[in-house]
Each structure stands twice: as C-alpha cells, then as structure tokens.
Amino acid sequence: MNQLLTAVLLLASSAASGKGLELNEKNYFSTPGLDVTVFADIYPDGHQTGVTIIQHGVRTAANGDLRLETSPGQWSPVPRGVGEAHVDVKNQRISQTLAYPDESKNRKGFNPIEYPDLKFSYQVHVEALEGNSVKVSVDLKQPLPDEWIGKVGFNFELFPGDLFGASYIMDEQTGIFPTQPNGPLRQVHGEWLADPLAMGDELVVAPEHDTQRMKIRRVKGGELQLWDGRTNHNNGWYIVRSLVPKGASKNAIEWIITPHVIDDWEYQPVIQVSQLGYGVSQAKRAVIEQDSRDTKTDPVTLLKLGSDGPEKVKTAKPSPWGSFLRYHYLQFDFSEVAEPGMYQLEYRGEKSEPFKIGPDVYSRHVWQPTLEYYLPVQMCHMRVNEKYRVWHDKCHHDDALMSPVNHNHIDGYISGDSTLTKFNPGQPVPGLNKGGWHDAGDYDLRVESQMGTVWLLSMMVEEFGLDYDATMIDQQKQLVEIHQADGKNDALQQIEHGLLSVLGAYQNLGRLYRGIIVPTVDQYVMLGDASAQTDNYVYHPSLEPGEVREGRSGTPDDRWVFTEENPERELDAVASLAAASRVLRDYNPELSQQALAAAEDLFVKAFAHTDKTGVKAFALAELILATDKQAYIDQLLSMQSELVENIDDTAWVIGRVVAKTRDAEFMQAINAAVAEQQAGVQKQAAQTPYGVPYEPHIWGAGWGIQAFGVKQYFVHKTWPQLADADIYVNALNFVLGVHPGSNTESFASGVGSDSALVAYGVNRADWSYIPGGVISGTALIRPDLPELKEWPFFWQQTEYVMGGGATNYMFLVLAVEALENNAGER
Structure with missing residues (x-):
C-alpha cells in the first residue's frame, strides 16, 4: 500500500x-x-x-x-x-x-x-x-x-x-x-x-x-x-x-x-473552408487542423442556413490526412451537395463562416473588386476619386530624373557605370509622367509589375472575354472616377494605362526601364496620399531650394529612373507587349502597333543574350500568337530539346502554340514531356492537405500558389487528359480560406465572409484595406508555425503587389468560373 x-x-x-x-x-x-x-x-x-x-x-x-x-x-x-x-x-x-x-x-x-x-x-x-x-x-x-x-x-x-x-x-x-x-x-x-x-x-x-x-x-x-x-x-x-x-x-x-502555460492546453480544431463558397459541380473539400497529439476524428455536420435557422444536411466523419507542419489534419468531402444556398460546417462545437453553394458563386463580388477598386487605386499619375473619397490626387508629374551611376539604391535598384541611354545622371527624361501602377505598398514603378499586370489582363480578355465597365478613366484629364461608367472596357483601359508608362520609357530612353523610384528612404517609407511624395514640379538645379518657376522647382525630390541590362526581364516584357497588341487592335490600334513593334525589336536584342529557356519560350509563344510568323515558329521548333529539358518552365507557355507548329515529332516530344511533368505536379500537390504545394520562403505562399494555379490552367487547357483541373481550383480555394493556421480569412480583401481587412497597402497606417487587393497570406515562422496576424505592417504576410498578386487571383476566379459553367453545360 x-x-x-x-x-x-x-x-x-x-x-x-x-x-x-x-x-x-x-x-x-x-x-x-x-x-x-x-x-x-x-x-x-x-x-x-x-x-x-x-x-x-x-x-x-x-x-x-x-x-x-x-x-x-x-x-x-x-x-x-x-x-x-x-x-x-x-x-x-x-x-x-x-x-x-x-x-x-x-x-x-x-x-x-x-x-x-x-x-x-x-x-x-x-x-x-x-x-x-x-x-x-x-x-x-x-x-x-x-x-x-x-x-x-x-x-x-x-x-x-x-x-x-x-x-x-x-x-x-x-x-x-x-x-x-x-x-x-x-x-x-x-x-x-x-x-x-x-x-x-x-x-x-x-x-x-x-x-x-x-x-x-x-x-x-x-x-x-x-x-x-x-x-x-x-x-x-x-x-x-x-x-x-x-x-x-x-x-x-x-x-x-x-x-505562463495553461495546464493540459491543446490547440483547438480549425475548420478551413472557402470564405466565398463553391460551384454546384465543383469538388468541395474542407480541411480540419488539429493539435498534433489529437488524432481522433469526430463527425462533421454540414448545415444549410434557412429562415428557421440551420438545418442538418449531412453528418459524417472526416478522413484522416496525417501530419503537416505542427498539426494533424483531416479532410471532409461534401462534393455531392449541389443544392444552392448558404451553408456552414460544424465540428466539435466550432462553426465555419457561412459560405455559398450555387451556380453563380463567382458572378459578383469576387474578381470585380480587383478591377473596380484595386487597379484604379494603384494607378500612378492620376487623381483617383470614389464619390466623396479621394484615394489619391495627381501624383509624380515630375517623373523622372536619370538615376546616378554606380549606385546601389534601395529595394533592389542598382545602376552600373553607364545610364545605358543618351541621358546623363540627374537629367530629366520626358514621357515618363503618364501611365503605370504603384508597385505595392510603396509607390515605385517596376517594369516586371507593369508588364505582368498587362499580360494577365490581356489573358483575361483573350481567354474569358472579360468586358466590364464600372470605372471612368480619362487620360487627358488624368482623372479616375470609381463607380462611374464611361462606356469602355475597364480591362482594356487598364492595359492601355500600363503601356503608356512602359512604352513612354521605351520611346524616350531607347530601352526599357528597370523602374522608377524616389531618391530617399524618407520618401520611400511615406504613407498617405501619393501626390505628397514629390512636389510634382520637374527639378532644375539653377533654382533656389524650394523655388518654383515655369513648371520647375529647386527641390530635388523627383523620382529616379533606373535602367539595366536584363534580357530575362526584357523577354518577359516582349511576351506582355505582344499579348497586349492583340487585345488592343480594335480598341487602340496605334498603341497596339507600337506595342508589337517594341516587342519585336526587344526580342531581337534580348533573345541571344540569355540561356533561360522559359522566358525565351514565353516570348516566342506570344509573338507567334500575335504575328503568326513562320520565323518565330521555326525558332521554337529549333528549341525542342531545351523545351523538353525545361518542361516545368515551358509547358504552360507553349501549350497554346504547339498545334501551330504542325510538326508531329515536336508535338510528340512535348506531349511525352508534359505527361511526366504533370505526374510530378500531382505528386507535389499531394504533399499537403490542400492539394497545392505550400513552401513559403519569406513572404506568404499565396502569390506563388496563385501563379502556380494560373500555369496549371494553361497546361490543363491544352492537355486536359494529363493535367488535373482540381489543382488550379485548389489554388483558388487556398487563397479564399482553405489554408493552414488558425486565421482562415480570404486573402482577397473584401471578398467572402471573412477577409483581410487590415493589409499592407499604401493606406496601411490607417489599419485599412483596398478592396480587391490580395495579400501574400499565411507565412511560415520557422520551422513549422503557419502565421497570418492581423497587423498592417507585415509586408511578408499582408502586402498587396502588382504584377500578379491581385491579377493572378482575378484570372483564377474567371478560370474556375469557366470550368464550372462548362461543367454545367455538360
């Protein structure tokens, strides 16, 4: 005893x-x-x-x-x-x-x-x-x-x-x-x-x-x-x-x-579901995240919301998935539920946010905020109004002075021992005070963000017939009025706006810019109205400090324009210019011709100066679609072994032009390589409970997963028998709330039941958001903690960016909507 x-x-x-x-x-x-x-x-x-x-x-x-x-x-x-x-x-x-x-x-x-x-x-x-x-x-x-x-x-x-x-x-x-x-x-x-x-x-x-x-x-x-x-x-x-x-x-x-530690503490289960909802024909899988020691499975109940409250539709045990990061995961499949309505999931007394099931789940309030709000708010050189609100006044009309040489600036802007142009350091460069979008939660213009946005918008017009008018854009008055239609396709107007900046630089510099950025850290970290970042008068050193005369000032606050030798970025721009030239042919024929001429000129100058097969194939594919020239097709055919060897980077860009080669041996080699590549993609997607790879470095993985989904869409379009459409659907659901961690909000601000309403945009000091902006999302605190805090100053979790952050999301929504519509037709 x-x-x-x-x-x-x-x-x-x-x-x-x-x-x-x-x-x-x-x-x-x-x-x-x-x-x-x-x-x-x-x-x-x-x-x-x-x-x-x-x-x-x-x-x-x-x-x-x-x-x-x-x-x-x-x-x-x-x-x-x-x-x-x-x-x-x-x-x-x-x-x-x-x-x-x-x-x-x-x-x-x-x-x-x-x-x-x-x-x-x-x-x-x-x-x-x-x-x-x-x-x-x-x-x-x-x-x-x-x-x-x-x-x-x-x-x-x-x-x-x-x-x-x-x-x-x-x-x-x-x-x-x-x-x-x-x-x-x-x-x-x-x-x-x-x-x-x-x-x-x-x-x-x-x-x-x-x-x-x-x-x-x-x-x-x-x-x-x-x-x-x-x-x-x-x-x-x-x-x-x-x-x-x-x-x-x-x-x-x-x-x-x-x-302090609470005795016997255990991480409470988290139900991860799309904050928006699911199409009728779409696969519907929720993920449940539990404490690593908690491997028990209890029933999940699907509730349909009605006038008399919730009604049980389905109760079943979820399927164990296993361990990932620091948690244990379960999956609950309710794909067979097709009756339109509002629903919730309940597990161990916890309920998800309400979500919709219906054929019209993507028809309103989903991609539209990106085109209605986010892109207009990011527009440089414009005054942007929204009824009683001014998002920002006319800005950066003193663009831009030629950058110094041999200078390592901030945010990745570096110059060599030459300006690579006819302009001397500090000399004003004309034609840069129009067009373009502020890059992110800051106000610089980067060529890759400008061209990436142009390409994605062009693809949305070309692939899905995007035609939407909710914004008045007046380039003459440099004025934007949100929610005031002007009878023009907003997507085409935004493409035009991006080209005005890039082609303006190309025509005056004789080359692309690396980007345009303020000269000081104090200006760079400024938040608020973009029009206050500079005085909007072109600097002239002969004037006294602060003196203004005839459109010039004695204040050297003008942004600097940087150039670089970078054939990879130039070829990316070639692809975007060629795509834009196609969709602008009827809307703005002159700008369309200028874009194509610049694309072909840049292609000749850059193609031989890189061994990056992916960007070479990207440029060639878009030029083939824009011109149908046999010379470009022949160049693509000559790259067969390179394309096969680098199929991860090339499959998604050449799928749309493979048939144009009319070469059986070429097509057979590419088809075989894609089959092997897609087997690898599906294996990679199966390594997480979300059906997409999740491997953040510093920034949250949301943007990368969106880009991965867009690429998968193009591979699926050409090779539907090889490429799984569920992967790009999963990528969209990841962004909309099916992602790791206790914060299950939609990364797309203002979209879904719960979304990122505190974000790292230019208005972050107000603990605010820009509708339609898409944050980078859940980051990984090494070695194994997924984290998405409500905090406006984490660029690695809540930043908005151009060049894919929002427009890849917008593309994915349209792609999944098209998939749902096609399933409905079948």
Missing part, C-alpha cells in the same frame, strides 16, 4: 507541475502550450528570428538578440549568424554565435545597410530550466569599446497587436500597453523616442491574460527598459531592452523568461 501511495503522489506531482520545456526533434524547446525557438528563422528585418516565444499556438515575442539601437528599423544594422546553432540535448541548451557587421548587407545587396565602424562577436545561449522557464544569456568575445557603452543592448520584441489595452507590471510600476505611441519624447543617440514605459528588474506582461502572461527577470546586465518601438517606426513592436555593461564579456546579459 505504501508503494502504491507513493507512486500515486509522484504521478499527481508530475501532472501538476507539467513535464516542462524540452528540446524536440525539430531542435526547439517545446511543451504543450509553449514553444521557444532560437535563431530558427532568417528574417530579423521582418521581426522573425532570434529568441522567439510561441504561447498557446500564437507567436507573442521574437527577435531576441543584441542590437545597436534602442528601436531598430528596416534599414538598421543586424548581425550575421556564424555557422549553425549548436544544439546541446544533454544540457537542454541552444547556442548561436553571431557577429557585427554582416558584410553581405553592409552597403550592398537588395536593401543596403550602413553599418558603423564596430566589429564584435558574441554568443546567445538559451537553456531550459525547471517548469516553463528559460535562461537567456549573452557572452561577448571581448568587452565593447567604451564609446559603445549605453548603445548596445539585448532587445526582445513583444508583438503589439495582441497587447493593446493589456496591462504590465514592472517592479512597483504598472501601466497599460497604449494603442498608439505617445510622448513625452527624449533623444536617444540621435533618435527621438518616447520615454520608456517602465524600467526595473522584473516585467510581467499581460498579467490578466492566462494565454499571454509572461515574466521577464533580469539577473545580469542593465536594468530592463520597456520601450514603445512605434514612436520612430510605424511598424515597430514593444521592446524589452537591457544594455550591455561596461567591461562585460562572459554572461554580460542574463534573463529568466517564464511564459
């Missing part, structure tokens, strides 16, 4: 205390309800790396690392990792060596960073303690120089979006996390920041919330400082910081972090 009682008491004690954090097979610390990762991610600029806390399935804190500033921004110095993290399973400890500077980013790369003259290395250690605590410590190889004391500290960032209105306790101080950053201000090493919210030895975060409560206790290092990092950067987080003391090296910083 004594032995039995002892065993029971030990078991009860173990259950009460919990097993605590332990290293798992994925090399992070984990216990039910809590995960701690250590430099598992690669993106400090986006608040994704360092010491990271995931409480109850939600990332609550991240980027724990040494930083050179109190509140770093996007272009602030970040360290480089030295080798892989060392995982010590025996001692339950992870260590990562890091160093400043990172030479791969120091004044070079896509977004060059200016590092100070400071070189040092250090290690960050994270060790599991008893219960749910971890010890975080920092060892410097040698003490910091005296001049850097008070500047270098260990920063640990708390995600603000879930803390607004929550409380904190710092020793005897208490307060509420403010919704907006407030003063008073102080100057900290040249930056204006709000005073710290609190300072002390122990911080308790959100003591009132069991799911978020966290204690941070300083053992060594400077006292804890709680800062609001949004004072100097809109996209900042709350920051807990401890300065490195003078002379410190070994154990310079030591904290104990103890997140």
Whole structure:
C-alpha cells in the first residue's frame, strides 16, 4: 500500500507541475502550450528570428538578440549568424554565435545597410530550466569599446497587436500597453523616442491574460527598459531592452523568461473552408487542423442556413490526412451537395463562416473588386476619386530624373557605370509622367509589375472575354472616377494605362526601364496620399531650394529612373507587349502597333543574350500568337530539346502554340514531356492537405500558389487528359480560406465572409484595406508555425503587389468560373 501511495503522489506531482520545456526533434524547446525557438528563422528585418516565444499556438515575442539601437528599423544594422546553432540535448541548451557587421548587407545587396565602424562577436545561449522557464544569456568575445557603452543592448520584441489595452507590471510600476505611441519624447543617440514605459528588474506582461502572461527577470546586465518601438517606426513592436555593461564579456546579459502555460492546453480544431463558397459541380473539400497529439476524428455536420435557422444536411466523419507542419489534419468531402444556398460546417462545437453553394458563386463580388477598386487605386499619375473619397490626387508629374551611376539604391535598384541611354545622371527624361501602377505598398514603378499586370489582363480578355465597365478613366484629364461608367472596357483601359508608362520609357530612353523610384528612404517609407511624395514640379538645379518657376522647382525630390541590362526581364516584357497588341487592335490600334513593334525589336536584342529557356519560350509563344510568323515558329521548333529539358518552365507557355507548329515529332516530344511533368505536379500537390504545394520562403505562399494555379490552367487547357483541373481550383480555394493556421480569412480583401481587412497597402497606417487587393497570406515562422496576424505592417504576410498578386487571383476566379459553367453545360 505504501508503494502504491507513493507512486500515486509522484504521478499527481508530475501532472501538476507539467513535464516542462524540452528540446524536440525539430531542435526547439517545446511543451504543450509553449514553444521557444532560437535563431530558427532568417528574417530579423521582418521581426522573425532570434529568441522567439510561441504561447498557446500564437507567436507573442521574437527577435531576441543584441542590437545597436534602442528601436531598430528596416534599414538598421543586424548581425550575421556564424555557422549553425549548436544544439546541446544533454544540457537542454541552444547556442548561436553571431557577429557585427554582416558584410553581405553592409552597403550592398537588395536593401543596403550602413553599418558603423564596430566589429564584435558574441554568443546567445538559451537553456531550459525547471517548469516553463528559460535562461537567456549573452557572452561577448571581448568587452565593447567604451564609446559603445549605453548603445548596445539585448532587445526582445513583444508583438503589439495582441497587447493593446493589456496591462504590465514592472517592479512597483504598472501601466497599460497604449494603442498608439505617445510622448513625452527624449533623444536617444540621435533618435527621438518616447520615454520608456517602465524600467526595473522584473516585467510581467499581460498579467490578466492566462494565454499571454509572461515574466521577464533580469539577473545580469542593465536594468530592463520597456520601450514603445512605434514612436520612430510605424511598424515597430514593444521592446524589452537591457544594455550591455561596461567591461562585460562572459554572461554580460542574463534573463529568466517564464511564459505562463495553461495546464493540459491543446490547440483547438480549425475548420478551413472557402470564405466565398463553391460551384454546384465543383469538388468541395474542407480541411480540419488539429493539435498534433489529437488524432481522433469526430463527425462533421454540414448545415444549410434557412429562415428557421440551420438545418442538418449531412453528418459524417472526416478522413484522416496525417501530419503537416505542427498539426494533424483531416479532410471532409461534401462534393455531392449541389443544392444552392448558404451553408456552414460544424465540428466539435466550432462553426465555419457561412459560405455559398450555387451556380453563380463567382458572378459578383469576387474578381470585380480587383478591377473596380484595386487597379484604379494603384494607378500612378492620376487623381483617383470614389464619390466623396479621394484615394489619391495627381501624383509624380515630375517623373523622372536619370538615376546616378554606380549606385546601389534601395529595394533592389542598382545602376552600373553607364545610364545605358543618351541621358546623363540627374537629367530629366520626358514621357515618363503618364501611365503605370504603384508597385505595392510603396509607390515605385517596376517594369516586371507593369508588364505582368498587362499580360494577365490581356489573358483575361483573350481567354474569358472579360468586358466590364464600372470605372471612368480619362487620360487627358488624368482623372479616375470609381463607380462611374464611361462606356469602355475597364480591362482594356487598364492595359492601355500600363503601356503608356512602359512604352513612354521605351520611346524616350531607347530601352526599357528597370523602374522608377524616389531618391530617399524618407520618401520611400511615406504613407498617405501619393501626390505628397514629390512636389510634382520637374527639378532644375539653377533654382533656389524650394523655388518654383515655369513648371520647375529647386527641390530635388523627383523620382529616379533606373535602367539595366536584363534580357530575362526584357523577354518577359516582349511576351506582355505582344499579348497586349492583340487585345488592343480594335480598341487602340496605334498603341497596339507600337506595342508589337517594341516587342519585336526587344526580342531581337534580348533573345541571344540569355540561356533561360522559359522566358525565351514565353516570348516566342506570344509573338507567334500575335504575328503568326513562320520565323518565330521555326525558332521554337529549333528549341525542342531545351523545351523538353525545361518542361516545368515551358509547358504552360507553349501549350497554346504547339498545334501551330504542325510538326508531329515536336508535338510528340512535348506531349511525352508534359505527361511526366504533370505526374510530378500531382505528386507535389499531394504533399499537403490542400492539394497545392505550400513552401513559403519569406513572404506568404499565396502569390506563388496563385501563379502556380494560373500555369496549371494553361497546361490543363491544352492537355486536359494529363493535367488535373482540381489543382488550379485548389489554388483558388487556398487563397479564399482553405489554408493552414488558425486565421482562415480570404486573402482577397473584401471578398467572402471573412477577409483581410487590415493589409499592407499604401493606406496601411490607417489599419485599412483596398478592396480587391490580395495579400501574400499565411507565412511560415520557422520551422513549422503557419502565421497570418492581423497587423498592417507585415509586408511578408499582408502586402498587396502588382504584377500578379491581385491579377493572378482575378484570372483564377474567371478560370474556375469557366470550368464550372462548362461543367454545367455538360
């Protein structure tokens, strides 16, 4: 009896205390309800790396690392990792060596960073303690120089979006996390920041919330400082910081972090369904996401919504799919349900958002917002009105000055030792103050986004007869009126708008531009009305600063136009120009002829200067369709072995012209290659419970999955016996809500029952959205957490972009609608 009682008491004690954090097979610390990762991610600029806390399935804190500033921004110095993290399973400890500077980013790369003259290395250690605590410590190889004391500290960032209105306790101080950053201000090493919210030895975060409560206790290092990092950067987080003391090296910083964990916590099932709905003939599969330890299947009930409330239509157990990322997945198929109406799914007391089943599910409120709102709002050089609202006034009428040479600018704009044109650096280039769309949540014009949009719109006109008029576009007055028809096809008017920019540059520069972008970071990060980004007067250095005379100003705020030698981008533009020339023949014959002439000229100049088979085939296919010239067909035939070898990149572009070759051997070789390629595509799609590949890098995978779906449409059109149409249907459903993670919203803003209404557009500072914009969507926090936060400053999750972000989505909707209509006819 004594032995039995002892065993029971030990078991009860173990259950009460919990097993605590332990290293798992994925090399992070984990216990039910809590995960701690250590430099598992690669993106400090986006608040994704360092010491990271995931409480109850939600990332609550991240980027724990040494930083050179109190509140770093996007272009602030970040360290480089030295080798892989060392995982010590025996001692339950992870260590990562890091160093400043990172030479791969120091004044070079896509977004060059200016590092100070400071070189040092250090290690960050994270060790599991008893219960749910971890010890975080920092060892410097040698003490910091005296001049850097008070500047270098260990920063640990708390995600603000879930803390607004929550409380904190710092020793005897208490307060509420403010919704907006407030003063008073102080100057900290040249930056204006709000005073710290609190300072002390122990911080308790959100003591009132069991799911978020966290204690941070300083053992060594400077006292804890709680800062609001949004004072100097809109996209900042709350920051807990401890300065490195003078002379410190070994154990310079030591904290104990103890997140609260709810006993026996388990991730609650999430029902993932299209927020819009399904066609009558369409396959209908919901995905259910459960805790990895929860492999039980319970019945799912399909409810039809009526005037007397929900009515049960079907109850059945879902099919187990298996493990993916950090969860267990089930699938529920209700494809046989065809009666039109509104429905919901219910599982274990949880209900999905309502969705529609019907033959007209795609006919309104789906792709239309992209054409009615998003594309007009992104239009550059125009005033864009929506009744009482002005989205933005006329902008960038001072476009553009020739860029400097030998200059590594921001956002991937780099110039060589020549402008590649007759224009000198700083010289105004005419013909650039018209047309084009702002690229994304910023205001530059990139050639690939302009041409990608032109091509997709052209395909929608050509493939699906897109003809829709809800917008007045007046190029003479440079005026757009949303929801005021003008008797013209909006899609053709938008194609025209894109060509005005690209052809304007081509005709004046003698080549394509790389893009047009503001000269300073301060302008680049500006949010609000695009017309305020520059003064709209062409710069002239002979005038006094700020002086304006005869359409010129003494303020050098004009955007710069960059050029480049890039045959791949030129051939992509060739394809888009050729496609646009076809659909504009009747609408704007002159512009159509100019587009085709430019396409053929660029083709001759670029074709021989790249070995990228995919873009060569793309250009050739579109030129064949535009001209029917035998010379282009012969060139395509001569590439047979290359096309077969690179069939992943070529199948979707040459399908529409294979029959035009009238060459049996060629067609047989391509058909065989496509059969093998499609077997690979279907295998790839089957690796996730969503029927599409999900492999995010930094940005969410939504845009890539849409592009994948568009390509699959074209392969299916030519080879329906080989290519599965379900794959591009699945791609659309992924965007509309059937995607991993607890946030199941539609990536298309304003589309479906629940959609992204806080997004990284040009109006993000207002926590707003642009209807019809499509966010990149659910990102992957390495190694295995799918995340889509309601936060307007995550470009990697909620950004809108041109060149495919919205128009690939629009194309997919039209493609799936056509598939549904054809099924109905059969």
